[in-house]
Amino acid sequence: MKLLRGFLWLLAFQLLGHATVELLSLPVSHAMAGLLLLLAWLLVKRRLNESVATASQALIPLLAMLIMPGVVGVFFVIDEFAGHWTAIMLALVVGTFLSVLTTLLLMRRFMPREAVDTETRNRQL
Amino acid sequence: MSELHASLLNTPILAVALTLAAYLGGVRLFERLGRPSWCPAVLIGALLTAAALWLLRYEYIDYQRNVAWLTLLLGPATVALAVPLYQQRQHIFALWKPILCCLPLAAALAALYAVLIAWLLGTPPTVLASLAPKSVTAPIAMGILEQLGGSLSLMLGGLLITGVLTTIFVSLLAKWLKIDDKRILGFALGVNGHAIGIVRAFELGPTAGAFASLGMSLTGIFTAMLLPLVWRLLGV
Incomplete structure (x- = not known):
């Protein structure tokens, strides 16, 4: 029952997200708006509803399976994008290389050091 | 028969x-x-x-x-992602400064580099739209794609390739740049490589895993709020 109750909460927040997006014509998806609304609600309440936690623990591991049917489509659009694959692969490889490099450099520049030391100390104790 | x-x-x-x-x-x-x-x-x-x-x-x-x-079920499962994010709030509150400095830029560049390269190589708008959310976790990326218009399958394929490439590049660059801070490596894995990066981060340890989840969630939210808006303004 906890699972069902939590699932109903998630559906309610998705519907709330749906209504918000349509009423304000926001450029985000309904589920994304639901995520943000649920997060805001949790932050305001400062307490995690047990049934919501149960439902999310049940659903999140299924995400990989749920996107799989979309991934299958890749094998059917190979012809559709013929002639663009070199550009696509170059964009993915070079783009990802550059963005990983940038993130690492940025984080190294801005991440405070002390916390690392505490962590290492804790590990040694 | x-x-x-x-x-x-x-x-x-x-x-x-x-x-x-x-x-x-x-x-x-x-x-x-x-x-x-x-x-x-x-x-x-x-x-x-x-x-x-x-x-x-x-x-x-x-x-x-x-x-x-x-x-x-993708819809409610996406909404459910608010729960782990809520559970990580203490990391966000403790490190809001470095996060604020790095995340928007890192997440924006993760999209921009690839789109720019593809655009310079003359690919059509459908392909650009499918590449833009490449570093965002799949359920959120699917929501973004709805707004941009593009090929769902191409986007998901690009997403998988990006995730795999991220794990390779992070290990490679960490050695080059001599970075061994697990928080930084985890964050880079999550921001660029979404769920696939997280799996790799947990192999490095729980700290890296937590920061990867944080990086992934924040990148997803940031990109979902900004990318469709930018796309609309650019009139692509």
């Missing part, structure tokens, strides 16, 4: 069963291969599904229509 074939292809039950079987098979094979980070379980499962569709002479469009009964 052909009537039975047609009626089976028409029921959502077969599409759902096929998907579950292929996914479980994919996970099983993935474990057998020793969990290779270059070949995620979803990809194996997708290959198995594609092979089954081909054997059954099942049109992808029909499969997609029938399996929608299952993929409907």
Whole structure:
């Protein structure tokens, strides 16, 4: 029952997200708006509803399976994008290389050091 | 016989069963291969599904229509991502300064680099839209794609490749730049490589894993709020 109750909460927040997006014509998806609304609600309440936690623990591991049917489509659009694959692969490889490099450099520049030391100390104790 | 074939292809039950079987098979094979980070379980499962569709002479469009009964769950599962994010709030509050300095820029560049390169190489707008959310976790990226317009399958393919490349580049660059701070490595894995990066981060330890989840969630939210807006303004 906890699972069902939590699932109903998630559906309610998705519907709330749906209504918000349509009423304000926001450029985000309904589920994304639901995520943000649920997060805001949790932050305001400062307490995690047990049934919501149960439902999310049940659903999140299924995400990989749920996107799989979309991934299958890749094998059917190979012809559709013929002639663009070199550009696509170059964009993915070079783009990802550059963005990983940038993130690492940025984080190294801005991440405070002390916390690392505490962590290492804790590990040694 | 052909009537039975047609009626089976028409029921959502077969599409759902096929998907579950292929996914479980994919996970099983993935474990057998020793969990290779270059070949995620979803990809194996997708290959198995594609092979089954081909054997059954099942049109992808029909499969997609029938399996929608299952993929409907993507919505509430995406909403559910608010829970782990809420549970990580203390990391966000403790490190809001470095996060504020790095995340928007890192997430924006993750999209910009690839789009810019593809644009310079003269690819059409559909392809650009499909590449833009490449570093965002799949459920959120699918929501973004709805706004941009683009090919769902191409986007998901790009997403998988990006995830795998991220794990490779992070290990490589960490050695070059001599970075061994688990928080930084985890964050870079999550921001650029979404769920696949997180899997790799947890291999580095729980701290890296927590920061990867944080990086992934924040990148997803940031990109989902900004990218469609930017796209609309650019009038692509």
